[in-house]
Amino acid sequence: MAVYKKKHKKIFSSAPRAKKSVAKAKNENKTDNKVKSRFLNDDKVLKIVKGRKLEQKRKTKIGITLIGFVVVLILIFELSLPVGINDSLENFFSKMGAGSYPIDTYGTSLIDVKSANNYCYVLTDSKMTAYNSSGKELISFAHGYEKPAMKKSATRVIVFEQGGQNGAVFNLSGEKSKIKLENEIITANISRCGVYAIATKSEQYSSAVSVYDINDNLIYEWYSAEDIVNNVAVSPNGKKIAVSTINAVGGEFVSKILILEFDSADPVFSKEYKGNVIYSIDTTHNSGFWCVLENSINFVRWSGKDIKDYSSEYSLSHFVANSGGAVAVFNRIGDKTDSKIIYFNKSGKKKTEFDFSGEISDVSLRGGHIYCVSDNNVFLLSKKGDVLRKTESKFGADRIFVLSTYEIAVIDDNAIEKIKFK
Numbered sequence: 001m002a003v004y005k006k007k008h009k010k011i012f013s014s015a016p017r018a019k020k021s022v023a024k025a026k027n028e029n030k031t032d033n034k035v036k037s038r039f040l041n042d043d044k045v046l047k048i049v050k051g052r053k054l055e056q057k058r059k060t061k062i063g064i065t066l067i068g069f070v071v072v073l074i075l076i077f078e079l080s081l082p083v084g085i086n087d088s089l090e091n092f093f094s095k096m097g098a099g100s101y102p103i104d105t106y107g108t109s110l111i112d113v114k115s116a117n118n119y120c121y122v123l124t125d126s127k128m129t130a131y132n133s134s135g136k137e138l139i140s141f142a143h144g145y146e147k148p149a150m151k152k153s154a155t156r157v158i159v160f161e162q163g164g165q166n167g168a169v170f171n172l173s174g175e176k177s178k179i180k181l182e183n184e185i186i187t188a189n190i191s192r193c194g195v196y197a198i199a200t201k202s203e204q205y206s207s208a209v210s211v212y213d214i215n216d217n218l219i220y221e222w223y224s225a226e227d228i229v230n231n232v233a234v235s236p237n238g239k240k241i242a243v244s245t246i247n248a249v250g251g252e253f254v255s256k257i258l259i260l261e262f263d264s265a266d267p268v269f270s271k272e273y274k275g276n277v278i279y280s281i282d283t284t285h286n287s288g289f290w291c292v293l294e295n296s297i298n299f300v301r302w303s304g305k306d307i308k309d310y311s312s313e314y315s316l317s318h319f320v321a322n323s324g325g326a327v328a329v330f331n332r333i334g335d336k337t338d339s340k341i342i343y344f345n346k347s348g349k350k351k352t353e354f355d356f357s358g359e360i361s362d363v364s365l366r367g368g369h370i371y372c373v374s375d376n377n378v379f380l381l382s383k384k385g386d387v388l389r390k391t392e393s394k395f396g397a398d399r400i401f402v403l404s405t406y407e408i409a410v411i412d413d414n415a416i417e418k419i420k421f422k
Contacts, residue, residue: 087155087171087194094172095119099135101409101418106140110413113399114152115322115364119172120401121157122411123150128159130172131416133403138172151189153283158190160198169196177216183208187232191283195219195238199229209243211262220262227256233281233289235302240268242289242300244278253277257291259304269304284321285346292319297328299348308348314340318363325351327365329372336360341370343383354385366402373397378408380421389421 095118107124114121118133128150130138145161152158160167160179167179167188183200186207190196194214202208207229211220220241227245234241243258255278259269273293282290288301296311297319314330317339321327325345332338336359343352343365358374365371369388370381378400380389389406397410406421 090173091155091171094138095132097132097134097136099131099137101135101416103131103135103137103416105129105411105413105415106142108413110398110411111148112150113362113401113411114150114157115401116152116154120409121150121152122416123148123159124413128157128170130157130170133401133409135409135416135418139170139174141168141170141175143168149187153190153194154192156190156194158188158196160185160188162186167198186229189231189233189281189283191234191238192236192286193238195234197232197234197241199232199243207245209241211241213238220260222260222265231278231281233283235289236283236286240302242281242283242291242302244281244291246277255293257281257298257300259300259302269300271298271300271307279316280319282319282321282326284323284326287346288348290319290321290326290348292316292328295330297344299344310342310344310350312340314338318360320363320365321346322365324365324368327363327370329356329360329363331359341372341381341385343370352383352385356385361397362399364400364402367405369405371400371402371408373400373410378410378419378421380406391419391421393417393419 105122105124106129107126109125111125112123119130119138121128121130125148126142128141128143132138141159143159145164147162148159149162150157150159156169156171156176158167158169163184165181165184167185168175169177169190181198181200183202186199186201188196188198195211197209197211199207199209202223205223206226207224209222209229209232210218211234213219224245227247229243230246231244232241239262241260243260245256247254252275255273255276257271257278258267260267276293279292279294282292288299291298291300294316295313296309299308312330315333316328317331318329319326325343328342330340337357339356339358339360341354341356342350345351361373363370363372368383370383372379372381376393378391378393378397379387382388393410397412399411401409401411403409403418407418409416409418
């Protein structure tokens with residue numbers, strides 16, 4: 001017989017979930033997940049777009065910073081380099097290349113030689129030519145002047161005709177300015193920054209000085225009523241000039257050195273030298289200029305507040321300055337073989353002085369050494385006067401151009417020859 005059991009139903013037990021509800025919940029969860037996934041994907045897309053914008057901003061800032069850095073760097077070079085970047089680059093590339101020795105010079109007589117860093121200017125009665133240390137010709141200018149003269153700065157040279165009305169300014173790439181004046185030129189000079197000054201005769205005054213900027217614009221004029229201007233120089237920054245004048249009072253020469261600023265005709269500094277003539281003014285060093293006289297050398301700061309003086313009973317025959325200092329040669333009057341060589345630092349202080357036996361035709365200074373030519377011999381001296389090297393120039397030499405520590409170029413009226421110290 002079949003047995004039937006009665007199912008007991010718990011009154012308080014929870015009712016079982018319907019299968020349909022579970023399926024629906026699963027479907028809802030799937031739908032929610034899809035929506036969430038879509039939103040997440042949308043968020044990711046938005047984040048990527050935002051990241052690109054930030055990256056673009058970051059790159060823009062970097063670009064602006066680099067441009068600003070380059071601009072500042074250019075300004076620094078423009079202010080620190082003698083005549084700006086263009087001149088320095090032109091000179092740098094122009095100096096490249098090799099030549100050879102010996103070199104035939106143009107003309108029949110040698111007028112002047114101006115040495116610079118690894119190149120030199122040679123002025124003859126017919127041409128001004130520049131050469132690098134390898135003997136390559138850099139520029140050549142057939143001046144045609146009756147009485148040519150030249151003055152150099154750190155990157156440029158001015159060539160002019162004394163007693164004439166013409167001149168020109170060059171760097172190593174070629175002519176930069178052509179000068180044509182109404183009055184006769186007495187002398188001229190050019191500064192480190194390219195500003196140049198020309199002293200001329202004047203119809204109403206004894207002398208006139210005109211100052212021009214690097215673009216040949218007249219920026220200052222000064223007139224001397226009684227004294228004749230025989231030297232002029234421009235400060236390295238182009239904001240001051242130094243002028244030397246000469247006159248005769250009671251049968252005696254009276255020379256003056258003046259410092260002038262461009263806002264006044266009155267000098268900010270003046271010094272008088274009685275019974276003496278100022279030979280030249282040298283502005284190689286930035287802090288001041290060298291005033292070269294017959295028996296003395298003065299180093300005058302551009303402020304005019306400090307003067308260093310060296311005097312001798314001997315007569316000055318040579319003076320040359322470069323970035324390392326300056327050297328002067330004095331000879332006993334009546335005996336040029338009795339010489340004294342004096343070395344000065346670039347602040348005008350005398351460092352060493354020694355005797356030299358022999359007539360010196362030229363002297364130069366480079367790398368802590370003094371080079372001089374006496375007869376057919378070329379000497380390499382220490383700053384204390386010790387003979388470090390000596391060599392003979394069969395070629396003969398009027399002037400020298402130092403190529404390296406143990407190599408020099410000797411120059412005369414006809415040619416330039418390279419020799420080495422033994």
